[in-house]
Amino acid sequence: xxxxxxxxxxxxxxxxxxxxxxxxxxxxxxxxxxxxxxxxxxxxxxxxxxxxxxxxxxxxxxxxxxxxxxxxxxxxxxxxxxxxxxxxxxxxxxxxxxxxxxxxxxxxxxxxxxxx
Amino acid sequence: xxxxxxxxxxxxxxxxxxxxxxxxxxxxxxxxxxxxxxxxxxxxxxxxxxxxxxxxxxxxxxxxxxxxxxxxxxxxxxxxxxxxxxxxxxxxxxxxxxxxxxxxxxxxxxxxxx
Numbered sequence: 595x596x597x598x599x600x601x602x603x604x605x606x607x608x609x610x611x612x613x614x615x616x617x618x619x620x621x622x623x624x625x626x627x628x629x630x631x632x633x634x635x636x637x638x639x640x641x642x643x644x645x646x647x648x649x650x651x652x653x654x655x656x657x658x659x660x661x662x663x664x665x666x667x668x669x670x671x672x673x674x675x676x677x678x679x680x681x682x683x684x685x686x687x688x689x690x691x692x693x694x695x696x697x698x699x700x701x702x703x704x705x706x707x708x709x710x
Numbered sequence: 711x712x713x714x715x716x717x718x719x720x721x722x723x724x725x726x727x728x729x730x731x732x733x734x735x736x737x738x739x740x741x742x743x744x745x746x747x748x749x750x751x752x753x754x755x756x757x758x759x760x761x762x763x764x765x766x767x768x769x770x771x772x773x774x775x776x777x778x779x780x781x782x783x784x785x786x787x788x789x790x791x792x793x794x795x796x797x798x799x800x801x802x803x804x805x806x807x808x809x810x811x812x813x814x815x816x817x818x819x820x821x822x823x824x
Contacts, residue, residue: 626810627810631815637798637817637818637820638815638816638817638818639802640815641812641813641814641815644810646810689810691807691808691809691810692808694763694807694808695758695760695765695766695807696741696743696804696807696808696809697755697758697768698753698813699752700752700753701752702751702752703752
């Protein structure tokens with residue numbers, strides 16, 4: 595069965611610290627997609643990144659970077675020089691796609707609090 | 711309007727009421743989704759519509775009835791709900807279902823069943 599584990603329930607940091615959010619997944623599929631979403635207090639999930647299983651290159655987008663390692667089934671997310679606006683719940687998700695439907699399997703989320 | 715919108719943002723209803731949640735996407739997508747987010751539980755997929763056809767019902771009780779009249783609109787009709795149905799209901803859309811595309815979410819409807 596497909597599963598996503600985010601072992602860190604809550605992380606607190608002070609502004610300008612770097613922080614890494616862990617994500618470990620389980621799947622039997624050879625082709626799959628991984629995602630990260632941000633959920634600020636307003637409630638809307640904001641899409642951050644989509645990565646397919648054949649692309650293990652690390653990705654950087656501004657202060658955000660992602661480390662995908664198939665050998666350890668992990669897809670970790672690092673925020674460099676964190677800011678108060680980064681405070682939110684972050685979800686990692688795994689896609690289970692069949693012919694005409696998509697299921698996103700979400701982890702339980704990591705609440706990040708960045709203090710000034 | 712841009713992105714995915716949901717109305718109402720907040721809803722309080724009694725167990726005998728009938729109400730509907732509305733979702734509209736302005737992204738030109740062809741797939742729409744309903745998710746339920748309860749406290750201390752992972753986000754749960756409820757329904758998937760692809761080109762107006764329902765392609766997934768994740769064992770959702772019949773007191774939740776979805777409707778997708780076109781690719782831009784999605785409704786969730788609610789009747790005789792239980793207190794445990796209180797949750798944040800999120801709508802999402804994607805280019806089409808089956809391609810593992812990113813899903814874009816609305817702000818959600820916070821439902822309280824009394």
